[in-house]
Amino acid sequence: MRNSSAELAPDAFRAAGHQLVDRIADFLATLPTLPVAPSTTPQAVRELIGAEASLPSTGADAGAILAEAAELYFKNSTFNGHPRFFGYITSSAAPIGALADMLSSTVNANCGAWALSPVATEMERQVVRWIAELIGYTPDAGGILVSGGNMANMVALMTGLRSVAGHDVRSLGIAGGEKLAVYASSEVHTWFQKGADICGLGTDAVRSVPIDDALAMDVAALERQIREDIDDGWTPAFVVGTAGTVSTGAIDPLREIGALCREHGIWLHVDGAYGAPAAMVADASEALRALSIADSVAVDPHKWLYAPLEAGCTLVRDPEKLLNAFSFHPVYYRFGGDAEDPPTNYYEWGPQNSRGNRALKVWATMRQCGRDGYMRMISEDIELSRAMHRLAADHDELEALTQSLSITTFRYVPRELRAGVGAPDVEKYLNDLNSRLLERLQAGGEVYLSNAVIGGRFALRACIVNFRTTMADAEALIAAAAREGRALYTR
Numbered sequence: 001m002r003n004s005s006a007e008l009a010p011d012a013f014r015a016a017g018h019q020l021v022d023r024i025a026d027f028l029a030t031l032p033t034l035p036v037a038p039s040t041t042p043q044a045v046r047e048l049i050g051a052e053a054s055l056p057s058t059g060a061d062a063g064a065i066l067a068e069a070a071e072l073y074f075k076n077s078t079f080n081g082h083p084r085f086f087g088y089i090t091s092s093a094a095p096i097g098a099l100a101d102m103l104s105s106t107v108n109a110n111c112g113a114w115a116l117s118p119v120a121t122e123m124e125r126q127v128v129r130w131i132a133e134l135i136g137y138t139p140d141a142g143g144i145l146v147s148g149g150n151m152a153n154m155v156a157l158m159t160g161l162r163s164v165a166g167h168d169v170r171s172l173g174i175a176g177g178e179k180l181a182v183y184a185s186s187e188v189h190t191w192f193q194k195g196a197d198i199c200g201l202g203t204d205a206v207r208s209v210p211i212d213d214a215l216a217m218d219v220a221a222l223e224r225q226i227r228e229d230i231d232d233g234w235t236p237a238f239v240v241g242t243a244g245t246v247s248t249g250a251i252d253p254l255r256e257i258g259a260l261c262r263e264h265g266i267w268l269h270v271d272g273a274y275g276a277p278a279a280m281v282a283d284a285s286e287a288l289r290a291l292s293i294a295d296s297v298a299v300d301p302h303k304w305l306y307a308p309l310e311a312g313c314t315l316v317r318d319p320e321k322l323l324n325a326f327s328f329h330p331v332y333y334r335f336g337g338d339a340e341d342p343p344t345n346y347y348e349w350g351p352q353n354s355r356g357n358r359a360l361k362v363w364a365t366m367r368q369c370g371r372d373g374y375m376r377m378i379s380e381d382i383e384l385s386r387a388m389h390r391l392a393a394d395h396d397e398l399e400a401l402t403q404s405l406s407i408t409t410f411r412y413v414p415r416e417l418r419a420g421v422g423a424p425d426v427e428k429y430l431n432d433l434n435s436r437l438l439e440r441l442q443a444g445g446e447v448y449l450s451n452a453v454i455g456g457r458f459a460l461r462a463c464i465v466n467f468r469t470t471m472a473d474a475e476a477l478i479a480a481a482a483r484e485g486r487a488l489y490t491r
């Protein structure tokens, strides 16, 4: 056997692996007792890892490296798997995903081509179909796993523009024909701007459609904008309906938006990165279920399907469109296969070439939970979020703001200022107070939440995509917000 510094002999692998698994199991057992976020600074963390040191010329023992890494990680991380993590839309990860990742890194299949990843590619196809089924989309959709919601949405944008444009975007470029306009509500996630920018459309092509009182897209305003653009010589090409906005979980009226899109030959894309899995629960709204009519949907398995980062999924109703948008055939690849039973070569379905096996951790997590498991976890998350909203509404120092899907927003309002809510000077003070309150709560390590800005009001925002959160955790967040708000106000 060649004496190679990268090799780890079976016995050494076994010993280092068992030790690591034991450390991880201990960590998971104690997670609820740890601070949600560490109280530290970039400089302190750099010192801890000796950030300025060069890579040593001699290597080190694998077991010792992993022990050190585990210690560093467990003491200096923000834990989105903690039951009191309510920030952003970052979910807790099912532990089976970690084990699946180890398996997938071991075999290290290259999921760019079927020949390099026979079972892994078929598992990805299966997982894509399961996701489509779960959210009530057509199981015949084409799809691919990508790194997350941003990429899943951008792959749909590139596919939609290439399908809808009257010119050959792939050879002439996006600017090589008519001027294409794209639409989303003012609450759309920033992927849209970023996507318009990096795919060469330019952000001037982006139309920001006003929202209604429920923070969902105003369809009449969308229609006016489309007509105005047509009159001005633009070609309306792509509309995003968001199924669960990142700030407040609002759901755009997808059915009405879809009707407009059909009338004008516009591609309807649904950004369901966060909210799409909630379409399966018993009391899902009609607006959310209407995601089934979209030309494409983005869903994040690393959000409400509880797979570890990174996993996003693009679904396209007509699989050919995805292939038409991304396929090239370089001379150095001969992955043709049997015409009767053609292999799926994912390098032709998206922007990536070599691809790791992202599917396995999603596949394993989905199998462990099953459809019923997801229905229950998602319903419970939504129920907890509603309960949290009621707690805020009943508290005389808190003002409950929005509640949709599993996102609740509220703010601290001192009793003395209650009567003044709405007055410009009081609002200004409350915005400042709540922004300081957010920083204080994040630094405290007891709970972790983020913020939203709703009609100019700075709100505390709690999102529950966390299968570990209980009612006691929701109560702890409300109590901490009131207690720390009072401490800041009376200081």
Ligand SMILES: *Cc1c(COP(=O)(O)O)cnc(C)c1O
Residues within 6 Å of the ligand: 089, 147, 148, 149, 150, 151, 153, 189, 191, 242, 244, 245, 246, 271, 272, 273, 274, 300, 312
């Ligand atoms: C999270 C989110 C995104 C971005 O997804 P990433 O996985 O963070 O890249 C896009 N849109 C919506 C609605 C989201 O919730």
